[in-house]
Amino acid sequence: MxxxxxxxxxxxxxxxxxxxxxxxxxxxxxxGEEATTAAPxxxxxxxxxxxxxxxxxxxxxxxxxxxxxxxxxxxxxxxxxxxxxxxxxxxxxxxxxxxxxxxxxxxxxxxxxxxxxxxxxxxxxxxxxxxxxxxxxxxxxxxxxxxxxxxxxxxIDTTLSRNVLMIKSGNPAKIASATDVCGKKFGEVKGSTSVLPKLQKVCQGAGRPAPELSSFDDIPSMQLALISGRIDTYVGSDFNVVWDKSRGKPVDSVALPEAGTLVLGWTxxxxxxxxxxxxxxxxxxxxxxxxxxxxxxxxxxxxxxxxxxxxxxxxxxxxxx
Structure with a gap:
């Protein structure tokens, strides 16, 4: 190899x-390298x-x-x-x-x-x-x-990437779509390209309050906030879900078609x-x-x-x- x-x-x-x-x-x-529980x-x-x-x-x-x-x-x-x-x-x-x-x-x-x-x-x-x-x-x-x-x-393209709404296992915030994020506590990493404007537009169209933004320095701290209940959701990759669940983290996801898809490849x-x-x-x-x-x-x-x-x-x- x-x-x-x-x-x-x-x-x-x-x-x-x-x-x-x-x-x-x-x-x-x-x-990140934060501690995880054993895989199921x-x-x-x-x-x-x-x-x-x-x-x-x-x-x-x-x-x-x-x-x-x-x-x-x-x-x-x-x-x-x-x-x-x-x-x-x-x-x-x-x-x-x-x-x-x-x-x-x-x-x-x-x-x-x-x-x-x-x-x-x-x-x-x-x-x-x-x-x-x-x-x-x-x-x-x-x-x-x-x-x-x-x-x-x-x-030379090989892979399709999707963004999803990351949620805590069991979905205590009852999030099933983008509109369910309206009025909820929503996390983003400081300096990242924001998906919040898309969600705000969805909420405005539905006549519902905008998400309440919490900012984080990195993904591990944001994920800990999700698991502890300090936020209700954040946007991540569907790859993250596969990886995190394999490592025993209590996370799941909800589709977010509003965020679109991207083809990934060698260049x-x-x-x-x-x-x-x-x-x-x-x-x-x-x-x-x-x-x-x-x-x-x-x-x-x-x-x-x-x-x-x-x-x-x-x-x-x-x-x-």
Whole structure:
């Protein structure tokens, strides 16, 4: 399996993950390292999930698509992140990145007969700057595919992200839709792109009071406020729900279609068609042989799977944002 070379201290990498996931910004947020209860019986704690060990042979037709420089060096310089569990998150060491993308990159590297030499970056913005400077060839992190970004970059899309209303298990606040947030205690992380205006508009249209906003420094403190009853709900990723429930946290979710959806994918500069097509071809091959679906199922996000494709961001409602 290709190894990642960490370029940021572990504490800084976690801090970078504690930004709220908003569909029109960076697709990455973490739940932090706060203590959790044991996962329920029969539920796998995804933080302890073992990575798959694929054993694919190099595909000569796919290798022929790679730029000659990559074939000669045998290396693709990539960027990843650790802020969106279970898609990507820190492993036991500073050099280990775990999660769904690690399983996909292992298979793609094998099929292309190359090594993915990876660095960890704290944000989408940092990754795109590294692409612009030529420091890396490809990001294997989950960056949002938007119309504005497509003007400069190509996306090899794999995943659909949804925002949801996070609620305490048992739903004591009786929240079933966006209108039920009206007049309730609503949390957001300071400095994040706010979903509150959308909720205020919903409440205004329903003739109901606006949500009462409480601001937090990070997601763990906001989640603790939810569990303790100091707030009734906040907006998070559907990935968060899968991750947190696997770790025994007393949280659940309610759909929030008003917040939209966003297609996430690997990213490279326009004009790098050989590398783009080789990576896409490898992902399509593992989609056909069942490995791709196995990876999504293993990490609890089978419902977020997209057939891999280039620049299919318009499949998400947040594409124009």
């Amino acid at each position: 290709p190894r990642s070379t960490a370029t940021f201290p572990r504490s800084r990498r976690f801090a970078a993950g504690l930004a709220s996931l908003v569909l029109f910004g960076l697709a990455g947020c973490g739940s 019986a029969g539920v796998t704690d995804l933080s302890q999930q073992a990575q798959l060990q694929p054993s694919f042979s190099p595909d000569d037709a796919l290798r022929a698509l790679l730029p000659q420089a990559v074939r000669d060096s045998g290396v693709v310089k990539t960027a990843t992140s650790v802020g969106l569990p279970p898609i990507n998150f820190p492993g036991a060491t500073a050099a280990e990145v775990k999660g769904l993308n690690a399983d996909l990159t292992s298979a793609v590297a094998q099929l292309l007969g190359v090594k993915f030499s990876s660095e960890i970056y704290p944000s989408t913005a940092a990754q795109l700057l590294a692409l612009d400077s030529g420091r890396i060839d490809l990001t294997t992190s989950t960056n949002g595919d938007t119309k504005a970004r497509q003007a400069k970059y190509d996306f 490279l500069p326009k004009g790098h068609d050989g590398l783009r097509d080789a990576v896409l071809g490898a992902l399509q091959k593992v989609r056909q042989n069942g490995y791709y679906a196995q990876v999504f199922q293993r990490w609890g996000v089978a419902g977020n799977l997209l057939d891999p494709g280039v620049n299919i961001g318009a499949k998400g409602t947040g594409f124009g944002g």
